[in-house]
Structures are given as C-alpha cells and as structure tokens.
Amino acid sequence: MSTIFQRKNVIIAVILFAIAFPYLTDNTYYIHIMSLAFIWTIAVYGLNLLAGYTGYLSLAHAGFFAIGAYSIGLLTVKAGLNYWLAFILAILITSFLGLLIGLISLRTKEHFFAIYTLCVGYVIYLVIDKWDSLTGGVRGLIGIPAPANIGPISFQTPVSLYYLILFFMLLAVLVAYRIVNSLTGRTYIAIRNSEELALTMGIDTGKNKLVVFVISTAFAGVAGALYASFIRFIGPEVAYTTVVFDLLTFLLVGGIGTLTGPIVGTLLIVWISQQLQFLQDYRMLIFGPVLTLLVIFYPRGLVGGFYAWKMKREHKRAMKANSAKSSDSAIGAKDQVKEG
Amino acid sequence: MKLKIMMLLSRLIWEGAQLLKLENLTVNYGSFTAIQNVNIEVAKGEIVVLLGANGAGKSTIFKTISGLIKPAEGDILFNGSSIKKTSADRIVKSGIVQCPEGRHLFGGMTVYENLNMGAYVHRGKREEIKKSLNHVYDLFPILKDKADDPAGSLSGGQQQMLAIGRALMSKPKLMMLDEPSVGLAPLIVEQMFDVIQQINREGTTILLAEQNANAALRISNKGYVFESGSIVVEGTSKELFSNDEVRKAYIGA
Ligand SMILES: Nc1ncnc2c1ncn2[C@@H]1O[C@H](COP(=O)(O)OP(=O)(O)OP(=O)(O)O)[C@@H](O)[C@H]1O
Ligand SMILES: [Mg+2]
Numbered sequence: 001m002s003t004i005f006q007r008k009n010v011i012i013a014v015i016l017f018a019i020a021f022p023y024l025t026d027n028t029y030y031i032h033i034m035s036l037a038f039i040w041t042i043a044v045y046g047l048n049l050l051a052g053y054t055g056y057l058s059l060a061h062a063g064f065f066a067i068g069a070y071s072i073g074l075l076t077v078k079a080g081l082n083y084w085l086a087f088i089l090a091i092l093i094t095s096f097l098g099l100l101i102g103l104i105s106l107r108t109k110e111h112f113f114a115i116y117t118l119c120v121g122y123v124i125y126l127v128i129d130k131w132d133s134l135t136g137g138v139r140g141l142i143g144i145p146a147p148a149n150i151g152p153i154s155f156q157t158p159v160s161l162y163y164l165i166l167f168f169m170l171l172a173v174l175v176a177y178r179i180v181n182s183l184t185g186r187t188y189i190a191i192r193n194s195e196e197l198a199l200t201m202g203i204d205t206g207k208n209k210l211v212v213f214v215i216s217t218a219f220a221g222v223a224g225a226l227y228a229s230f231i232r233f234i235g236p237e238v239a240y241t242t243v244v245f246d247l248l249t250f251l252l253v254g255g256i257g258t259l260t261g262p263i264v265g266t267l268l269i270v271w272i273s274q275q276l277q278f279l280q281d282y283r284m285l286i287f288g289p290v291l292t293l294l295v296i297f298y299p300r301g302l303v304g305g306f307y308a309w310k311m312k313r314e315h316k317r318a319m320k321a322n323s324a325k326s327s328d329s330a331i332g333a334k335d336q337v338k339e340g
Numbered sequence: 341m342k343l344k345i346m347m348l349l350s351r352l353i354w355e356g357a358q359l360l361k362l363e364n365l366t367v368n369y370g371s372f373t374a375i376q377n378v379n380i381e382v383a384k385g386e387i388v389v390l391l392g393a394n395g396a397g398k399s400t401i402f403k404t405i406s407g408l409i410k411p412a413e414g415d416i417l418f419n420g421s422s423i424k425k426t427s428a429d430r431i432v433k434s435g436i437v438q439c440p441e442g443r444h445l446f447g448g449m450t451v452y453e454n455l456n457m458g459a460y461v462h463r464g465k466r467e468e469i470k471k472s473l474n475h476v477y478d479l480f481p482i483l484k485d486k487a488d489d490p491a492g493s494l495s496g497g498q499q500q501m502l503a504i505g506r507a508l509m510s511k512p513k514l515m516m517l518d519e520p521s522v523g524l525a526p527l528i529v530e531q532m533f534d535v536i537q538q539i540n541r542e543g544t545t546i547l548l549a550e551q552n553a554n555a556a557l558r559i560s561n562k563g564y565v566f567e568s569g570s571i572v573v574e575g576t577s578k579e580l581f582s583n584d585e586v587r588k589a590y591i592g593a
Contacts, residue, residue, distance in 0.1 A: 183456075183463055186449065190457055193446045200406055200440060202432030202461035202510060 014263075018166055022159045035162045037270040038169040039226050044250045044262035045176045046219025051248075052257035053185060054212050055192030059244050060101065060117040063124030064217040066239030068094045068224025070128060073141040073234055083148035083229070090225040091218055098217025102210050109195075118241065125239040140235030144228050165226055172219060173263065179215070180259055188212055192257075249287075253294060255301025264303055358420070359384045359514055359545050360405070360436075365414035367397075367404050367569075374400045376569045377414070382514070387536070387546045389556040389577070391590055392566030398549035399441055400569075402516045405547075406438045407431040418514070433461045435513035439520065441549070443503040445491040452487040454502055458509030469509070476505040479535050497528040504532075508539065515539065516547045521555060533559050553590035557581045565590075 022031055043065050051057040071090035075081045081089070101120055108116045128135045135141065147155040147164055155161045179185050187208050190198040198205050228234050237243075254265020269287075276283045298305035360382040367375035375397045382388045390398045403409045405416060407428035416424050423431055446454050455476060459469045477484040480501040486494065491502060500520055507515055517536065521529040529552065537559050540546050550556035557563060557577040565573040565586060573583060580586045 183460075186453060186457060187460070189448060190446055193448065194444060196408055197440065197444045197446070199408060199428040200432065200438050201457050201506075202429045202437075204427070204429040 015170065019163075022162055028158045031158050031162050033270060033274055035158070035165045035230060036227075037267050038165045039223050039230060040247065040250060040270065041169050041263050041266045042172040042226070043220050043223035044247050044254075044266050045172045046216040046223070047247055047251055048256065048258075048262050049176060049179065049188070049219070050212055050216035052251065052261070053180060053192060054188040054209060056106070056209065056213070057114045057248075058105075058117045058213070058216065059114055059241070059248075060105070060121035060124065061216070061220050061247055062241065062243035063121035063239050064094050064098060064220035065224040065227070065243065066124060066128060066234075066236075067097055068221030069228035069234045069238055070135060070141065070224075071221070072225040073144045073228045074134070076145050076229075077141060077143055083145055084150075087147070087225050087229075091221040094221025094224065095214050095218045098214045098221075099210070102213035102217070106206070106209050106213060118244075121239065121241060121244055125236055125241070128239050129236040135236070138236060140233060141228075142233050144232045144234065146232065147229050161230060165230065168222060168226060169263075172222065173259075176262075177259060184208075249291060251301075253291065253301055255298075255303030255305070258300060258303040258307070261301050261303040265301060268302075357383050359386075359418065360547070361417040362401070362405075363415045363417065365401075365404065365416065366412045367400055367409060368412045369400075373412075374569050375404070375411075378569075378571055380564060380571075382545060382547055383561075384545055385540070385543070386562070387540050387548060387560040389548045389550055389553075389560040389563040390566060391550060391553050391556065391563055391580075391586070393551065393589075395568070396566035397569040398566060399518055402438050402440075402518050402547075402549060405431075405436060405516065429461075432510055432512075435511075436516070437507045437510045437512035437514070438516040439503050439507040439518060441518035441522070443496070443499040445494075445499060445502060445506075447490070447492040449491055450488050451483055451491055451494070451502055454491050454506050455483070455509050458506035461510050468511075472509050472511060476508055479508075479538065480505055497524050497532075500524065500532065501535075504535070504539075508544075512544060514545045514547060516549070518549045519551065520548070521550065521552045529555055551590070553580075553586065 018034075021034060025031065043061065047058065047061050050061075068090050071093045072086050075086035075089055076083060079086075105113060105116050105120060129137060131137070146161065149155070153160070155164050179188075187198070187203055190201065190203060191205050191208060195205050224238070227238070250266040250269050251262060252265070253269055254263065255261030273283055273287075276286065279286070294301070300308070358381055360380070362378055362380040365375055365378045365380075366373065378401070380388070380390075380401075390401065392398050400409065404411050405423075407423070407426055407430075411424060414424075415422050418431075418434060418436060423434065423436075426434070446457060449457065455473060456469070459472060462468050462472075482498055483502060483505055486498065491499070494502060504517065504520065507517075520532055520536070524532065533555050536546060536548070540559075548556055548560065557580055560577045562576045563574065563580045564571050565580065573580065573586060575583070
C-alpha cells in the first residue's frame, strides 16, 4: 500500500518539477533540450509498449517517427492545411501505414521481426531520401509552422511550446499507464511470456499484436509531428537507423518493460550527453561500455534494477521481522524478484 | 417410418453424447509424422486417458486439438462440428481448454493475475469470473492464500494446481491435462487426481495424458495406449488395467 502511495508522490513531484522547470531556469537552451527530451520520451513510450511489454522489438520505430514528421511537414508546407488538422492527419497516416506494415511484419517473430523491421525502417529512410519531388530529398523540408494557436493560447514562445510538448508527453504517459494496468496490458505481457500459452488462454494473439503495433506507431507519429513543428526543419536523417538505436538506448537504460523507464532513461541520457558535448563523438566511448555493463547487470534498466533492489530490501526486512518472531521461519525463504 | 425416426433419434442421442471425435488424424512436423491415423472418441462426462512413453505423441494430439498445430489429414469434431480449421483462441472460446505440460505459468504475474488470465474468454463478465474464481479457490485453498504472490514463487505442486485452476477459469466443456502428475510427490499426485475427479463430477469432460498409468486408469473410464504416434491398445480402463502388455510397460507388475 505504502509503495503505491510513494510512487504516486514521486510522479506528482516529477510533474510539478516539469511544470516549474521554465521558472527555474531562464536559459532557453535548457528549455529547448528539455522539450526535445519530452518528444523523444513520447516515442520511447510507444516503443516500450511493443518491445518492452509485448516482446516485439521494432526497429522501424524511427521510420514511423519520420513518417509523422514528414506527414505534418508536407501537409502544412505543401498542402497548406490548417495546422491541427494536419497534426491529426499526420497521426492517422502514421497509424495507417503502421497497420499495413504491421500486417506484414508481424508474420515474423523474435530476431526475424527485429531484422525485418530494421529493413522496413531503412526502406522508409530511402523513400524519404530519394523521393525528391515530394520530400525534398537530402535538402529536407523547411518552413514547417509551429503549432497554431488554440483559441487565445499561442505557442510562439519556447516556454509555451514547452508546455504543449509537456502536455502531450503526460498524455502519452497516461495512455501507456492505462494500457499497462488493464487486462489489455496483461494480454501483451502474456504474449511476451509465451505466445503459445497466450493462445491456449484464448487470446487472439494476432489481433492483439497488430493493435499494439499500431498504437506504438501512433506514439511515434505524435512524437514525429511535434518534432517537425518544434525544430521547423526536417531531413531524411530523422528516419535513419541511428535514431532508432538512440530510442532503444533510452529505453534500455531506463528500463524496458517498466512504466517509468522511458522517461527516466530519455531524460538521463539526453542530459548526460548534453553535459558531455565537449567530448563530441568520443562520448560513445563512455556510453558504449556503460550501456554494456548496464544491460549485463541490470537487464531491466535503472528502474527495473531499483525495483529489484527494493523488493530484496523489503524481503530482508520481512525476514528479519519473521525471525524475530520465530527463529525457524527462515527455512522456507525464497529470493523472489517480481518482474513485469 | 417409425423405425427410421427411432434410428435418427438414437443417432442424434448417440452423437450428442460424443463430445470429441478424432477421425483418422495425422499430424506432421515437417517431414516427420508424429501422429498417424489416430481415432479417438470422448463422450460427454467421461475421463479418457492417453497413455504413452516419452515422445509417443500425447502432447502433439493436445496441441492439435487446441489448434496450435494443424493436422495434415483427418478431422477433429467437437460437439459434432469440425474444428480442424478453427483458430486456437476460438477453440478455447468454444469450450476446449488445455493445461499444457510443464505447468507453464505467466511468471511475471501473481497467482490471481494468472487465474484472471485464464478467464480471458469471459473478460468483462465480472460476476461470472468471481464465481469461477471462488470455485477454483474452493478446489485449491492454497491458491487463495497465495493470491498475491508471484506465480514463480510457488512450489511444483502449487504451480500445477495453479495451471489447472487457470484452465478451469475458462469454464471448459472439455479440459485436457497434459501429464499433471509429472514430478510430484505421490501424496500430491493422489490429491491432484482427486481434484480432477471432482472437476469431472461437476460436469467437465476430461482428456488426460499420463505416464502414471496406475493413477490415471484408476479414475478414468477408458484409455488409449500410444506408441510412436499410433494407438496400439484401446479399451475401458478396467480392460487396460488387466492387459498384460499395459501392465508390463506402464504399471511395472
Ligand atoms: N516442435 C516439434 N518439431 C519436431 N518434432 C517434434 C516437435 N514436437 C514434438 N516432436 C516430436 O514428435 C514426437 C511426439 O512428441 P510429443 O511431445 O507429442 O510426445 P509426448 O507423448 O507428449 O511425450 P512426453 O511424454 O515426453 O511429453 C516426438 O518424437 C517428438 O520428438
Ligand atoms: Mg508431452
């Protein structure tokens, strides 16, 4: 009971901090970095639902991010659509393409799925890069408008944009939270556990996998659309495979298959790599080994590791309390770490 | 005319009593034939046992009935209609559930969550699920005590109880149990078989795969003995129990 309460407090504290953040600093660069980190966080939550909870590692995620970004870019710049209409359409387009690609790629499993989606991601990159007449190719797409006013609220200043992005990020967390804590979420975990076993429970695994695939692409689409209107310029490199590996790093460091992992990992890595900017590409010399060690010793990331540590501690405490009561109760002791 | 109607009626009754029928079933894994031309009939309310050594094909039969593997030839009739082409999830919905061998549980979930997962096909029907849950808790009180424990922390016997309980949560007409006694202490095996019998008395037809012929034949109505994918002996449990070959191979007397 007390842990739920604590977790709630932590979440409230984080939200309050995020809301207060623009008032704690007048450095717009920091606000810029934080906004960007929130955008990535949205995408990582999508990846987490699919790869973390359902066990399907999609490496096409950056491709869908790019589809979201280019959709809103083209719809506003070339088609001259109303911003929010374009925003909604961008998400729909991304989800629809997600549906089509999901139908095909979910015929594969495990590493074949990862490899297949890696190829899909690369094809998306190539299409954007080579389809010059539509996407502008390597020159990219410039002049993407910032989010249009909603009534009296305008998003022209970095701080107001920050709050808009924060809103979408919190929405993404809420949606992920609701999914994970529902029967649907447990269905995904069941599929991750064993697809055959899930089938013997009467779970339509095919349908469920497709739905979560589409949901994850929708997250990527939202993130991409926000990115495009935040940076105002996009090039094919947003679809490049390094982006998906960045997202994956955020997820692994934070904790794959945990609810707070995506935000912890993304914020941490984004800020650390900002601090280490002076090292330029040598940063990877630090990140590489640290990531490797983390994956070896904390396969569920920092958040997963933290919960394991806490469970162990609580368990020890319970044992102590027990052995104080009766000295022979230690016999049935088990060292269980609850996952999921 | 009267005779014809009588015949038709008796046929209807006869077929109505047949819950599951495997007709000339053949199952392949690639080029390897695991099940060859097998015929099995399970009547409503029965306990039917499949006996056979390791690799005889018992689990393959179960997986085929469950829709996890599609047969190469033959047909599977459930309540008179073919389920050969039905998908695995729909087969569960129609009332066939399998409790797979090796007590596969959802390790990251609690005992309660595992049971809840078993009621997936009844999702949304809160009252119904609660009833089933209480039923399972009545059969296996230990599961109630451990409801919030991670499934992975249970002992072997408790895990088997959870696997059976979870299968029961779907309220099956036919429950298939794949070697429920394997690796359990004799006393627990006895308890387990008592519960299986009770589940059967409450109206669930049971198809049981076992190597423990002694215990299985004691509670079952009839049985089939498998050897490398084919039925070699079949008969009532009484017959099988006194069959010399069966005694030699499975009872050790
Ligand atoms: N996935 C598979 N691919 C190829 N061959 C398989 C596969 N599963 C089982 N077999 C083979 O099919 C045959 C029957 O296996 P099955 O698992 O049905 O036997 P079983 O009677 O359940 O044995 P046990 O008592 O050991 O569980 C065996 O020869 C086995 O090697
Ligand atoms: Mg078997």
